[in-house]
Amino acid sequence: MTATRTSTSAGTEGAPHVASAAPAPTSGGAPQVVSGGAVRLRGVSKAYGRGPAVLDTVDLDVAPGSFVCLLGASGCGKSTLLSLVAGLERPTVGTVEVPSSGAALMFQESALFPWLTAAGNLDLALKLRGVPRRERPAEVERLLDLVRLTGAGGKRVHELSGGMRQRVALARALGQQRSVLLMDEPFAALDAITRDVLHSELERIWRETGTTVVFVTHNVREAVRLGERVLLMSSRPGRIVREWAVDASGSRRIEDAAVAALSIEITDHLREEIRRHAR
Numbered sequence: 576m577t578a579t580r581t582s583t584s585a586g587t588e589g590a591p592h593v594a595s596a597a598p599a600p601t602s603g604g605a606p607q608v609v610s611g612g613a614v615r616l617r618g619v620s621k622a623y624g625r626g627p628a629v630l631d632t633v634d635l636d637v638a639p640g641s642f643v644c645l646l647g648a649s650g651c652g653k654s655t656l657l658s659l660v661a662g663l664e665r666p667t668v669g670t671v672e673v674p675s676s677g678a679a680l681m682f683q684e685s686a687l688f689p690w691l692t693a694a695g696n697l698d699l700a701l702k703l704r705g706v707p708r709r710e711r712p713a714e715v716e717r718l719l720d721l722v723r724l725t726g727a728g729g730k731r732v733h734e735l736s737g738g739m740r741q742r743v744a745l746a747r748a749l750g751q752q753r754s755v756l757l758m759d760e761p762f763a764a765l766d767a768i769t770r771d772v773l774h775s776e777l778e779r780i781w782r783e784t785g786t787t788v789v790f791v792t793h794n795v796r797e798a799v800r801l802g803e804r805v806l807l808m809s810s811r812p813g814r815i816v817r818e819w820a821v822d823a824s825g826s827r828r829i830e831d832a833a834v835a836a837l838s839i840e841i842t843d844h845l846r847e848e849i850r851r852h853a854r
Protein backbone atom coordinates (compact mmCIF):
# COMPACT_ATOMS: atom_id res chain seq x y z
CA MET A 576 0.00 0.00 0.00
CA THR A 577 1.23 3.47 -0.83
CA ALA A 578 0.09 6.81 0.47
CA THR A 579 0.03 9.63 -2.04
CA ARG A 580 0.82 13.08 -0.74
CA THR A 581 -0.37 15.92 -2.91
CA SER A 582 -0.24 19.66 -2.58
CA THR A 583 -3.53 19.51 -0.70
CA SER A 584 -2.43 17.16 2.07
CA ALA A 585 -0.69 17.71 5.39
CA GLY A 586 2.22 15.83 6.89
CA THR A 587 2.55 14.51 10.42
CA GLU A 588 5.47 14.52 12.80
CA GLY A 589 6.56 11.81 15.19
CA ALA A 590 9.33 11.90 17.78
CA PRO A 591 11.79 14.77 17.48
CA HIS A 592 13.96 14.30 14.39
CA VAL A 593 12.21 11.06 13.57
CA ALA A 594 9.74 12.18 10.98
CA SER A 595 6.70 10.14 10.26
CA ALA A 596 5.14 10.08 6.85
CA ALA A 597 2.00 8.19 7.69
CA PRO A 598 -0.88 8.51 5.23
CA ALA A 599 -1.99 12.10 4.98
CA PRO A 600 -5.57 13.20 5.41
CA THR A 601 -7.59 13.08 2.23
CA SER A 602 -8.84 16.30 0.76
CA GLY A 603 -9.95 17.52 -2.63
CA GLY A 604 -11.09 14.05 -3.65
CA ALA A 605 -7.66 13.04 -4.94
CA PRO A 606 -6.75 9.38 -4.39
CA GLN A 607 -4.47 9.25 -1.37
CA VAL A 608 -3.59 5.57 -1.27
CA VAL A 609 -2.43 3.41 -4.14
CA SER A 610 -0.70 0.06 -4.23
CA GLY A 611 3.07 -0.59 -4.34
CA GLY A 612 5.95 0.08 -1.98
CA ALA A 613 7.92 2.58 -4.02
CA VAL A 614 8.66 6.23 -3.35
CA ARG A 615 7.39 8.12 -6.36
CA LEU A 616 7.55 11.82 -7.13
CA ARG A 617 5.66 13.09 -10.13
CA GLY A 618 6.04 16.61 -11.46
CA VAL A 619 7.03 17.87 -8.03
CA SER A 620 7.82 21.55 -7.71
CA LYS A 621 8.40 23.31 -4.44
CA ALA A 622 8.70 26.96 -3.51
CA TYR A 623 8.75 28.27 0.05
CA GLY A 624 6.15 31.00 0.44
CA ARG A 625 6.51 33.51 -2.37
CA GLY A 626 10.14 32.56 -2.94
CA PRO A 627 11.60 31.09 -6.13
CA ALA A 628 11.18 27.44 -7.06
CA VAL A 629 13.56 25.30 -5.03
CA LEU A 630 12.55 22.12 -6.86
CA ASP A 631 11.17 22.15 -10.38
CA THR A 632 9.20 19.32 -11.95
CA VAL A 633 11.07 16.52 -10.21
CA ASP A 634 10.18 12.98 -11.26
CA LEU A 635 11.72 10.22 -9.18
CA ASP A 636 11.04 6.55 -8.64
CA VAL A 637 12.76 4.70 -5.83
CA ALA A 638 12.05 0.97 -5.95
CA PRO A 639 11.22 -0.84 -2.71
CA GLY A 640 14.36 -2.05 -0.98
CA SER A 641 16.72 -0.02 -3.12
CA PHE A 642 19.49 2.32 -1.97
CA VAL A 643 19.61 5.70 -3.71
CA CYS A 644 22.14 8.44 -3.02
CA LEU A 645 21.47 12.06 -3.80
CA LEU A 646 24.25 14.54 -4.60
CA GLY A 647 24.10 18.21 -5.46
CA ALA A 648 25.42 21.67 -4.65
CA SER A 649 24.61 23.18 -1.29
CA GLY A 650 21.16 24.73 -1.43
CA CYS A 651 19.98 22.75 -4.47
CA GLY A 652 17.05 21.26 -2.58
CA LYS A 653 18.22 17.87 -1.33
CA SER A 654 16.87 18.32 2.19
CA THR A 655 13.71 19.83 0.75
CA LEU A 656 13.21 16.70 -1.32
CA LEU A 657 13.63 14.52 1.78
CA SER A 658 11.20 16.75 3.71
CA LEU A 659 8.60 16.23 0.99
CA VAL A 660 9.02 12.46 1.15
CA ALA A 661 8.91 12.57 4.96
CA GLY A 662 5.71 14.60 4.84
CA LEU A 663 7.21 17.55 6.69
CA GLU A 664 6.64 19.78 3.65
CA ARG A 665 4.02 19.73 0.94
CA PRO A 666 4.79 20.08 -2.75
CA THR A 667 3.61 23.28 -4.37
CA VAL A 668 2.73 21.25 -7.44
CA GLY A 669 2.83 17.53 -8.10
CA THR A 670 2.44 14.37 -6.12
CA VAL A 671 4.63 12.45 -3.68
CA GLU A 672 3.88 8.82 -3.04
CA VAL A 673 5.31 6.88 -0.12
CA PRO A 674 4.49 3.42 1.25
CA SER A 675 1.68 3.44 3.77
CA SER A 676 4.14 2.71 6.60
CA GLY A 677 5.82 6.02 5.73
CA ALA A 678 9.39 7.22 6.05
CA ALA A 679 11.76 7.81 8.97
CA LEU A 680 14.22 10.68 8.71
CA MET A 681 17.72 10.79 10.16
CA PHE A 682 19.84 13.94 10.27
CA GLN A 683 23.51 14.85 10.52
CA GLU A 684 23.06 15.63 14.20
CA SER A 685 21.77 12.72 16.21
CA ALA A 686 19.48 15.04 18.26
CA LEU A 687 19.21 12.58 21.12
CA PHE A 688 17.76 13.72 24.43
CA PRO A 689 20.88 14.33 26.55
CA TRP A 690 19.19 13.57 29.85
CA LEU A 691 18.21 10.07 28.71
CA THR A 692 20.38 7.03 28.18
CA ALA A 693 20.79 5.40 24.77
CA ALA A 694 18.11 2.90 25.75
CA GLY A 695 15.96 5.69 27.17
CA ASN A 696 16.03 7.53 23.85
CA LEU A 697 14.96 4.40 22.02
CA ASP A 698 12.30 3.60 24.60
CA LEU A 699 10.81 7.07 24.26
CA ALA A 700 10.64 6.80 20.47
CA LEU A 701 8.90 3.43 20.80
CA LYS A 702 6.50 4.86 23.37
CA LEU A 703 5.63 7.69 20.97
CA ARG A 704 5.02 5.04 18.32
CA GLY A 705 2.51 3.42 20.67
CA VAL A 706 4.49 0.27 21.49
CA PRO A 707 3.13 -1.14 24.79
CA ARG A 708 5.41 -0.75 27.81
CA ARG A 709 5.87 -4.52 28.30
CA GLU A 710 7.12 -4.95 24.73
CA ARG A 711 9.54 -2.05 24.74
CA PRO A 712 12.56 -3.47 26.65
CA ALA A 713 12.92 -6.38 24.23
CA GLU A 714 12.51 -4.08 21.24
CA VAL A 715 15.12 -1.68 22.66
CA GLU A 716 17.54 -4.60 23.05
CA ARG A 717 16.81 -5.77 19.50
CA LEU A 718 17.51 -2.30 18.12
CA LEU A 719 20.72 -1.93 20.15
CA ASP A 720 21.87 -5.33 18.84
CA LEU A 721 21.02 -4.30 15.28
CA VAL A 722 23.36 -1.31 15.43
CA ARG A 723 25.96 -3.24 17.44
CA LEU A 724 25.48 -1.33 20.66
CA THR A 725 24.66 -4.36 22.76
CA GLY A 726 25.36 -3.53 26.40
CA ALA A 727 25.64 0.22 25.81
CA GLY A 728 21.98 1.00 26.45
CA GLY A 729 22.70 2.35 29.94
CA LYS A 730 25.11 5.01 28.73
CA ARG A 731 24.02 8.61 28.75
CA VAL A 732 24.39 10.63 25.58
CA HIS A 733 27.50 12.49 26.79
CA GLU A 734 29.18 9.13 27.43
CA LEU A 735 28.71 8.09 23.80
CA SER A 736 31.14 8.84 20.98
CA GLY A 737 29.88 10.65 17.88
CA GLY A 738 29.71 7.35 16.02
CA MET A 739 27.78 5.70 18.85
CA ARG A 740 25.32 8.59 18.91
CA GLN A 741 24.67 8.15 15.21
CA ARG A 742 24.16 4.43 15.81
CA VAL A 743 21.52 5.26 18.42
CA ALA A 744 19.93 7.74 16.01
CA LEU A 745 19.94 5.04 13.33
CA ALA A 746 18.39 2.56 15.77
CA ARG A 747 15.75 5.13 16.65
CA ALA A 748 14.93 5.68 12.98
CA LEU A 749 14.78 1.91 12.38
CA GLY A 750 12.56 1.57 15.44
CA GLN A 751 9.92 3.61 13.63
CA GLN A 752 9.37 0.54 11.44
CA ARG A 753 8.90 2.58 8.32
CA SER A 754 9.80 0.88 5.08
CA VAL A 755 11.68 3.97 3.91
CA LEU A 756 14.70 5.47 5.65
CA LEU A 757 15.67 9.01 4.65
CA MET A 758 19.20 9.98 5.69
CA ASP A 759 20.37 13.59 5.44
CA GLU A 760 24.18 13.63 5.63
CA PRO A 761 24.07 11.30 8.65
CA PHE A 762 27.80 10.63 8.80
CA ALA A 763 29.13 14.03 7.71
CA ALA A 764 30.40 14.97 11.16
CA LEU A 765 32.27 11.71 11.78
CA ASP A 766 35.93 10.92 11.25
CA ALA A 767 36.83 8.78 8.24
CA ILE A 768 37.41 5.52 10.14
CA THR A 769 34.18 5.75 12.11
CA ARG A 770 32.34 6.64 8.92
CA ASP A 771 33.85 3.61 7.20
CA VAL A 772 32.61 1.33 9.96
CA LEU A 773 29.14 2.87 9.83
CA HIS A 774 29.02 2.43 6.06
CA SER A 775 29.49 -1.31 6.57
CA GLU A 776 26.90 -1.35 9.34
CA LEU A 777 24.37 0.57 7.28
CA GLU A 778 24.92 -1.71 4.31
CA ARG A 779 24.44 -4.78 6.48
CA ILE A 780 21.26 -3.38 8.04
CA TRP A 781 19.93 -2.34 4.64
CA ARG A 782 20.45 -5.88 3.31
CA GLU A 783 19.03 -7.50 6.47
CA THR A 784 15.93 -5.35 6.73
CA GLY A 785 15.11 -4.64 3.08
CA THR A 786 14.54 -1.00 3.96
CA THR A 787 14.41 1.49 1.11
CA VAL A 788 17.13 4.09 1.68
CA VAL A 789 17.40 7.60 0.25
CA PHE A 790 20.75 8.98 1.38
CA VAL A 791 21.86 12.59 0.91
CA THR A 792 25.55 13.37 1.01
CA HIS A 793 28.16 15.83 -0.22
CA ASN A 794 30.72 13.06 -0.29
CA VAL A 795 30.82 11.52 -3.77
CA ARG A 796 32.85 8.53 -2.63
CA GLU A 797 30.37 7.84 0.12
CA ALA A 798 27.55 7.90 -2.45
CA VAL A 799 29.38 5.42 -4.70
CA ARG A 800 30.38 3.26 -1.72
CA LEU A 801 26.78 2.96 -0.50
CA GLY A 802 24.29 3.48 -3.30
CA GLU A 803 22.91 1.29 -6.03
CA ARG A 804 22.01 4.48 -7.82
CA VAL A 805 23.63 7.88 -7.51
CA LEU A 806 21.52 10.85 -8.57
CA LEU A 807 22.90 14.30 -9.28
CA MET A 808 20.73 17.35 -8.76
CA SER A 809 21.04 20.69 -10.49
CA SER A 810 20.59 23.95 -8.63
CA ARG A 811 18.14 26.80 -8.87
CA PRO A 812 15.85 25.20 -9.43
CA GLY A 813 16.66 21.70 -8.27
CA ARG A 814 16.13 18.95 -10.80
CA ILE A 815 17.57 15.48 -11.14
CA VAL A 816 19.87 15.86 -14.09
CA ARG A 817 21.95 12.72 -14.15
CA GLU A 818 22.07 9.24 -12.75
CA TRP A 819 24.67 6.52 -12.37
CA ALA A 820 24.10 2.86 -11.61
CA VAL A 821 26.57 1.28 -9.19
CA ASP A 822 27.31 -2.41 -9.04
CA ALA A 823 26.34 -3.20 -5.45
CA SER A 824 26.41 -6.98 -5.82
CA GLY A 825 29.87 -7.54 -4.34
CA SER A 826 31.62 -6.01 -1.36
CA ARG A 827 32.67 -2.39 -1.79
CA ARG A 828 35.20 -0.36 0.08
CA ILE A 829 35.60 3.35 -0.16
CA GLU A 830 39.22 2.97 -1.33
CA ASP A 831 38.39 0.50 -4.15
CA ALA A 832 39.71 1.49 -7.57
CA ALA A 833 36.25 1.08 -9.12
CA VAL A 834 34.70 3.33 -6.46
CA ALA A 835 37.46 5.90 -7.04
CA ALA A 836 37.06 5.84 -10.84
CA LEU A 837 33.31 6.38 -10.77
CA SER A 838 33.72 9.02 -8.05
CA ILE A 839 36.06 11.01 -10.28
CA GLU A 840 33.55 10.94 -13.12
CA ILE A 841 30.68 11.99 -10.87
CA THR A 842 32.78 14.68 -9.18
CA ASP A 843 33.46 16.27 -12.57
CA HIS A 844 29.74 16.54 -13.19
CA LEU A 845 29.08 17.78 -9.68
CA ARG A 846 31.77 20.46 -10.08
CA GLU A 847 30.15 21.56 -13.32
CA GLU A 848 26.78 21.87 -11.55
CA ILE A 849 28.36 23.88 -8.75
CA ARG A 850 30.10 26.11 -11.30
CA ARG A 851 26.86 26.72 -13.20
CA HIS A 852 25.16 27.49 -9.89
CA ALA A 853 27.85 30.02 -8.98
CA ARG A 854 27.56 31.95 -12.28
Ligand SMILES: Nc1ncnc2c1ncn2[C@@H]1O[C@H](COP(=O)(O)OP(=O)(O)OP(=O)(O)O)[C@@H](O)[C@H]1O
Pocket residue numbers: 623626629647648649650651652653654655656
Ligand atom coordinates in the same frame (compact mmCIF):
# COMPACT_ATOMS: atom_id res chain seq x y z
N1 LIG B 1 11.83 26.23 5.53
C1 LIG B 1 12.35 26.98 4.55
N2 LIG B 1 11.85 28.21 4.29
C2 LIG B 1 12.35 28.96 3.30
N3 LIG B 1 13.36 28.58 2.48
C3 LIG B 1 13.89 27.37 2.71
C4 LIG B 1 13.42 26.49 3.74
N4 LIG B 1 14.14 25.35 3.72
C5 LIG B 1 15.02 25.50 2.71
N5 LIG B 1 14.87 26.70 2.11
C6 LIG B 1 15.62 27.19 0.95
O1 LIG B 1 15.50 26.23 -0.08
C7 LIG B 1 16.72 26.07 -0.78
C8 LIG B 1 17.12 24.60 -0.72
O2 LIG B 1 17.43 24.27 0.63
P1 LIG B 1 17.78 22.79 1.07
O3 LIG B 1 18.02 22.82 2.52
O4 LIG B 1 16.76 21.86 0.55
O5 LIG B 1 19.14 22.57 0.26
P2 LIG B 1 20.22 21.41 0.39
O6 LIG B 1 20.47 20.91 -1.00
O7 LIG B 1 19.79 20.41 1.40
O8 LIG B 1 21.50 22.20 0.88
P3 LIG B 1 22.73 21.68 1.81
O9 LIG B 1 23.54 20.78 0.92
O10 LIG B 1 23.46 22.92 2.16
O11 LIG B 1 22.17 20.98 3.00
C9 LIG B 1 17.73 27.01 -0.13
O12 LIG B 1 17.77 28.19 -0.89
C10 LIG B 1 17.13 27.28 1.23
O13 LIG B 1 17.45 28.57 1.68
Ligand SMILES: [Mg+2]
Pocket residue numbers: 653654655759
Ligand atom coordinates in the same frame (compact mmCIF):
# COMPACT_ATOMS: atom_id res chain seq x y z
MG1 LIG C 1 20.56 19.83 3.24
